Amino acid sequence: MxxxxxxxxxxxxxxxxxxxxxxxxxxxxxxxKIVGVFDKLDEKYRSFELLDYSGKLIIPGFxxxxxxxxxxxxxxxxxxxQLLDWLNNYTFPEESHFKSEEFYSKAYDDFTSEIAKSxxxxxxxxxxxxxxxxxxxxxxxxxxxxxSYVGKVNMDRNSPDYYIExxxxxxxxxxxxxxxxxxxxxxxxxxxxxxxxxxxxxxxxARELGRFAKEGGYPVQSHLSENMSEIGWVQExxxxxxxxxxxxxxxGLWGETKTIMAHCVWSRIKExxxxxxxxxxxxxxxxxxxxxxxxxxxxxYYLDSGINIGLGSDVAGGSSLSLFRAITDAVKASKLxxxxxDQDDGILSFPEAFYIATEGGGSFFGNxxxxxxxFDASFVVLEEENAxxxxxxxxxxxxxxxxxxxxxxxxxxxxxxxKLLY
Amino acid sequence: MxxxxxxxxxxxxxxxxxxxxxxxxxxxxxxxKIVGVFDKLDEKYRSFELLDYSGKLIIPGFxxxxxxxxxxxxxxxxxxxQLLDWLNNYTFPEESHFKSEEFYSKAYDDFTSEIAKSxxxxxxxxxxxxxxxxxxxxxxxxxxxxxSYVGKVNMDRNSPDYYIExxxxxxxxxxxxxxxxxxxxxxxxxxxxxxxxxxxxxxxxARELGRFAKEGGYPVQSHLSENMSEIGWVQExxxxxxxxxxxxxxxGLWGETKTIMAHCVWSRIKExxxxxxxxxxxxxxxxxxxxxxxxxxxxxYYLDSGINIGLGSDVAGGSSLSLFRAITDAVKASKLxxxxxDQDDGILSFPEAFYIATEGGGSFFGNxxxxxxxFDASFVVLEEENAxxxxxxxxxxxxxxxxxxxxxxxxxxxxxxxKLLY
Numbered sequence: 001m002x003x004x005x006x007x008x009x010x011x012x013x014x015x016x017x018x019x020x021x022x023x024x025x026x027x028x029x030x031x032x033k034i035v036g037v038f039d040k041l042d043e044k045y046r047s048f049e050l051l052d053y054s055g056k057l058i059i060p061g062f063x064x065x066x067x068x069x070x071x072x073x074x075x076x077x078x079x080x081x082q083l084l085d086w087l088n089n090y091t092f093p094e095e096s097h098f099k100s101e102e103f104y105s106k107a108y109d110d111f112t113s114e115i116a117k118s119x120x121x122x123x124x125x126x127x128x129x130x131x132x133x134x135x136x137x138x139x140x141x142x143x144x145x146x147x148s149y150v151g152k153v154n155m156d157r158n159s160p161d162y163y164i165e166x167x168x169x170x171x172x173x174x175x176x177x178x179x180x181x182x183x184x185x186x187x188x189x190x191x192x193x194x195x196x197x198x199x200x201x202x203x204x205x206a207r208e209l210g211r212f213a214k215e216g217g218y219p220v221q222s223h224l225s226e227n228m229s230e231i232g233w234v235q236e237x238x239x240x241x242x243x244x245x246x247x248x249x250x251x252g253l254w255g256e257t258k259t260i261m262a263h264c265v266w267s268r269i270k271e272x273x274x275x276x277x278x279x280x281x282x283x284x285x286x287x288x289x290x291x292x293x294x295x296x297x298x299x300x301y302y303l304d305s306g307i308n309i310g311l312g313s314d315v316a317g318g319s320s321l322s323l324f325r326a327i328t329d330a331v332k333a334s335k336l337x338x339x340x341x342d343q344d345d346g347i348l349s350f351p352e353a354f355y356i357a358t359e360g361g362g363s364f365f366g367n368x369x370x371x372x373x374x375f376d377a378s379f380v381v382l383e384e385e386n387a388x389x390x391x392x393x394x395x396x397x398x399x400x401x402x403x404x405x406x407x408x409x410x411x412x413x414x415x416x417x418x419k420l421l422y
Numbered sequence: 423m424x425x426x427x428x429x430x431x432x433x434x435x436x437x438x439x440x441x442x443x444x445x446x447x448x449x450x451x452x453x454x455k456i457v458g459v460f461d462k463l464d465e466k467y468r469s470f471e472l473l474d475y476s477g478k479l480i481i482p483g484f485x486x487x488x489x490x491x492x493x494x495x496x497x498x499x500x501x502x503x504q505l506l507d508w509l510n511n512y513t514f515p516e517e518s519h520f521k522s523e524e525f526y527s528k529a530y531d532d533f534t535s536e537i538a539k540s541x542x543x544x545x546x547x548x549x550x551x552x553x554x555x556x557x558x559x560x561x562x563x564x565x566x567x568x569x570s571y572v573g574k575v576n577m578d579r580n581s582p583d584y585y586i587e588x589x590x591x592x593x594x595x596x597x598x599x600x601x602x603x604x605x606x607x608x609x610x611x612x613x614x615x616x617x618x619x620x621x622x623x624x625x626x627x628a629r630e631l632g633r634f635a636k637e638g639g640y641p642v643q644s645h646l647s648e649n650m651s652e653i654g655w656v657q658e659x660x661x662x663x664x665x666x667x668x669x670x671x672x673x674g675l676w677g678e679t680k681t682i683m684a685h686c687v688w689s690r691i692k693e694x695x696x697x698x699x700x701x702x703x704x705x706x707x708x709x710x711x712x713x714x715x716x717x718x719x720x721x722x723y724y725l726d727s728g729i730n731i732g733l734g735s736d737v738a739g740g741s742s743l744s745l746f747r748a749i750t751d752a753v754k755a756s757k758l759x760x761x762x763x764d765q766d767d768g769i770l771s772f773p774e775a776f777y778i779a780t781e782g783g784g785s786f787f788g789n790x791x792x793x794x795x796x797f798d799a800s801f802v803v804l805e806e807e808n809a810x811x812x813x814x815x816x817x818x819x820x821x822x823x824x825x826x827x828x829x830x831x832x833x834x835x836x837x838x839x840x841k842l843l844y
Contacts, residue, residue, distance in 0.1 A: 404498030
């Protein structure tokens with residue numbers, strides 16, 4: 001029985017730039033899919049189970065297109081460094097601990113529990129190079145009920161002695177991991193091919209990973225044009241490529257299957273055209289791009305240009321797994337980009353950032369992230385702090401206020417793909 | 423008996439750019455003043471009351487140099503507007519409600535309760551134009567035990583019909599309010615002269631307020647060079663003045679007594695010299711300057727130049743009363759200023775932002791904001807979330823992590839000027 005009528009104050013994206021809402025509305029769910037939103041309940045749905053959340057905000061839930069599960073335990077730390085120093089001094093040493101079962105089980109249980117309590121209903125995560133730890137994470141996420149894509153990371157060059165694979169190992173372990181995933185046959189947690197970034201993978205490994213993706217129909221995730229030094233380094237490593245994106249393309253890792261590229265802070269100049277690919281997704285990570293002072297990605301431009309864009313928490317470059325935080329951070333970063341750098345694109349509004357966090361990222365998971373007919377029946381129910389002003393607000397204003405005021409608060413109820421988790 | 427020995431993991435600013443810390447240290451307090459920090463406890467302090475917070479972080483507490491108490495109830499809302507539209511459409515209507523006792527008592531009780539639970543030990547706040555409401559706020563803050571300066575706001579021009587005073591009213595009500603304050607003789611909550619900003623006060627009113635400040639020895643607070651349209655408006659209103667700051671100066675409102683100017687986003691160009699005044703304080707409000715897309719103030723430059731600078735939450739332009747948030751927002755804003763606008767000044771580090779929030783703002787209140795000999799005995803005790811990494815961290819790293827991870831969390835214990843509040 002996956003048939004429900006959900007009652008409450010509903011908000012979802014009407015379009016890329018408009019929020020739609022309905023007070024005391026009915027969200028009808030049949031066989032795990034959305035039938036629609038109604039202000040009156042038709043007779044034929046009266047037999048469905050009623051979930052009465054009257055007075056509470058109900059939104060579609062968020063899709064986090066980029067985060068690092070093995071960095072969650074050190075978020076909020078080491079913020080006075082830029083990308084490459086931060087990776088070498090803090091991130092690689094911490095990720096290397098994930099060979100220990102005692103360590104990874106605790107760290108990944110914590111990560112999974114935080115995601116489960118949050119407004120995120122789907123997450124795309126890097127794991128580490130360790131196959132066993134990656135499988136542990138996938139099983140934990142499956143059990144939690146949220147949707148996920150998880151990647152065993154590949155790194156066979158330019159990495160420290162204590163955290164590197166040989167090319168052969170990396171290929172073999174990836175093959176074995178993909179086999180293990182098939183055997184496990186998880187319904188909610190799926191593998192995603194994950195070269196860390198161009199500097200970390202030899203050309204041969206990159207091409208093999210591209211082949212796995214294409215032959216197995218696996219999606220791909222990596223990093224793109226986050227930081228100026230990184231971009232310069234890729235240029236040195238790939239003199240034949242016209243851009244960082246082109247380097248991925250030359251190695252068979254560009255949009256052969258659905259592909260997420262995190263950051264794209266500086267992509268507008270040389271690789272704009274390559275981003276206009278229906279299989280390509282920009283994961284916009286404003287908090288991380290600020291903390292590592294990489295810059296401010298032109299999110300409003302990407303959205304207006306029809307480039308696929310979702311939000312990423314990018315823990316631990318970002319310091320929060322909350323996509324409410326990512327939404328307000330995206331709005332804030334866009335405002336500062338406009339004021340201090342470039343007034344051409346305009347500013348990402350709150351409704352636009354909300355769209356990116358829901359339907360924008362959701363489309364990577366299929367028909368997801370809205371209350372439209374035929375979409376995945378996923379939602380979260382929010383409990384607002386009592387306040388002098390709430391009774392005077394529209395539903396859209398209440399959603400904005402919740403995002404700014406209570407980004408880290410656990411949601412009250414959560415449904416993912418027709419299953420009520422709590 | 424205001425003699426205490428406080429035991430725990432202590433952190434405070436050694437200099438403008440360095441954090442100092444001591445694990446299992448003793449903070450000795452005699453007669454409400456700091457004696458010093460010791461790694462071993464001298465025999466002569468053994469009779470002092472021991473407050474044993476072993477294992478917990480103890481920091482000096484923060485001083486919020488700029489916030490609007492009557493905007494607290496609508497923080498996190500209406501974020502898609504710039505300053506002047508935001509004032510006219512949302513802020514003035516909401517502030518006008520503070521003529522109602524039912525409204526202001528609820529709103530100010532909420533504000534006071536939030537401040538009391540936070541890491542803020544001293545706050546400088548705008549109230550509204552309403553004398554009774556302002557006195558209510560001062561009494562509520564006094565009772566809470568935190569230090570405060572509170573200003574009845576003056577507005578006799580360019581304000582809406584429903585929220586304006588005549589010049590005569592404004593002067594009379596201010597005189598009466600200052601008399602009321604004398605009679606009340608509050609120990610912790612003091613009046614501060616508060617012309618809203620140049621556009622809101624006629625020249626005559628401004629000069630009278632300057633006279634009150636000088637004759638009564640009252641400090642002054644206002645807004646300066648927040649937004650480009652505002653600066654242009656002031657230029658039109660004050661053609662005789664060479665800058666916005668000069669307009670205050672010409673009206674006797676510039677550093678005759680201790681004076682806080684909020685924002686100073688664009689002050690570097692024309693009024694830099696006027697800021698180099700020992701009575702002048704910049705209240706840096708990074709979250710508000712971002713939300714209203716005013717810009718990014720050159721905080722690192724002000725700090726390095728020896729200009730007095732503290733942090734302001736500036737609710738409701740800012741969406742949080744937490745000065746932990748203001749600290750990390752200041753670091754983030756400075757990074758984006760560096761990356762996207764101007765690489766000359768360098769980046770405000772976490773220890774620098776911590777200094778600004780403690781001793782920087784604290785100096786407006788006297789010898790406050792550090793654990794130095796003779797300083798006010800004020801501190802807060804923080805309870806960290808359990809995490810896999812905390813045992814491996816230095817105290818300074820734990821403070822940084824707390825600021826990023828738990829900015830809104832209530833503090834566990836709080837002492838202000840030798841009185842343990844909880």
